[in-house]
Amino acid sequence: MEYETILYEKEGKVATITLNRPETLNAWNMTMGEEVYAALDEVRKDDDVRVLIMTGADRGFSSGADLSAAGGVGGGPPGITEGMVGSTMKGRRGVWDVAMAIPNLPKPVIAAVNGVAAGAGFSVALACDIRIASDKARFSQIFVKRGLIPDSGATYFLPRIVGLSKACELAFTGDIIDAAEAERIGLVSQVVPHDELMKVTRELAEKIASGPPITIQLAKMALLRGSVATSLEEQVDRENYVQQMCFATEDFIEGVKAFIEKREPIFKGK
Numbered sequence: 578m579e580y581e582t583i584l585y586e587k588e589g590k591v592a593t594i595t596l597n598r599p600e601t602l603n604a605w606n607m608t609m610g611e612e613v614y615a616a617l618d619e620v621r622k623d624d625d626v627r628v629l630i631m632t633g634a635d636r637g638f639s640s641g642a643d644l645s646a647a648g649g650v651g652g653g654p655p656g657i658t659e660g661m662v663g664s665t666m667k668g669r670r671g672v673w674d675v676a677m678a679i680p681n682l683p684k685p686v687i688a689a690v691n692g693v694a695a696g697a698g699f700s701v702a703l704a705c706d707i708r709i710a711s712d713k714a715r716f717s718q719i720f721v722k723r724g725l726i727p728d729s730g731a732t733y734f735l736p737r738i739v740g741l742s743k744a745c746e747l748a749f750t751g752d753i754i755d756a757a758e759a760e761r762i763g764l765v766s767q768v769v770p771h772d773e774l775m776k777v778t779r780e781l782a783e784k785i786a787s788g789p790p791i792t793i794q795l796a797k798m799a800l801l802r803g804s805v806a807t808s809l810e811e812q813v814d815r816e817n818y819v820q821q822m823c824f825a826t827e828d829f830i831e832g833v834k835a836f837i838e839k840r841e842p843i844f845k846g847k
Contacts, residue, residue, distance in 0.1 A: 578619065582609040584634070585616045590627040590786035591779065592620050595634050601645075602637030605672040605697050614670040617678045624846070627786040627793075629682070630778055631705060632689040633698075641696025641719060642672065672697045676730035679704040680801055683794040685785050689778040690714040690756075690765065700729035703738060706797060708764065709778050710756040711771040716764065721751040737804055739764055789828035789844040795819045 578585070584595040594616050596603035603609075620629050633639055679686050679701070688705035695717040702708055702716075718735070720727045727735065727748050736744040739762045747754070756768040769777045785793065799812075799819050806812040823829055827847040835842035 578615065580612045580616070582606070583612050583616060585619065587623075587626060589783070590625060591630060591782045592623070592626045592628075593630040593632065594620075595632050596639050597634045598643075599633075599635035599637070601643055602640035602693055603633040603635075603698065604640045604643035606643045607671060610671040610675060613672075613675045614678060617675065617682055620684060621682055627684060627790045627846075628782040629684055629686045630689055630775075630782055631679075631686060631701070632775070632778075633691055635692075636713075637692040637698075638688070638690045638694040638702060638714070639698025640693055641698045644723075672701065673729045676700050676704040680706075683797070684790075685782075685793060685797060687778055687782055689774050690716075691771070691774055693717075695719045695753075696723075697729045700727065700731040700734070703734035704730055707766055707781070708759075709774065709781070710759055710765040710768045711774040712756050712768055713771045714756040714759065714765075714768075715753050716759050717751055717753045718747045719751045721749060787844070789826065789832065789842075790846040791826050791828060792823050795822060 580597075582596070582598050584593075584597050586593045586595075594613060596609065596613070598604060598606075598609065617629075620626050676697075685707065686705045688702045688708045690702055690708055690710045692711065692713055693715045694702045695715075696719045699716055699718060718727050718731060720731075726732070731748075732744075735747065738744075739747070743762055746752075754762075754764075756765065759765045760768045767777075799816060802815060803812050806815075828842075828844045831844060832842045
């Protein structure tokens, strides 16, 4: 499928979605929302893809919603009604749908944050399973400076990732934080030199892709459920149920054989 606002590439077991509106620092418009959603569905259906990388073209990851786009979220109340509510009622997919689809994708998603991640762009990065930042990355919950609350899942993900107090500070001020601060508060798992970002991200993606895909999919599901579980007993029961599913895979048998034979396992996703 050909796309207008994104690049979709696949190499081996790793796919990459690159937000590609560099003239706007990859701001989200309705077309981008629809195309990323479609690409996520493509990843879901492709058994050869085991890990997805999301990044941005040129200097930005994503600057958020494109307030200047005709029919977008800008232009006062009529624009908001048509852009967000109206488009949803018409069945069009927006950035908020992407932020919901990423956690539900049964494959790991790594955000390679190459530059500014603001507003809804920040929300999409939060929705990813792992975030690796360039030392040039910057983050801002800029919504408050537009008279808006954080959206596209930010109020769900941010407190769970950095804690309620820090999430409130970021949401109430809209302050810009750099990559070092993002790492300090646990927003990203690591910060790397800008020129090494995609190399490091791809190495991690390939490492994960070499693992047992069924197990990793189940681990993602269990961890996401665990992050909102209110009962330890309930979560342990869930772990035991999912572990039985792992025991039934050929990859589990291969993992045990490889351990006994003192070799690296070769997982086939069965």
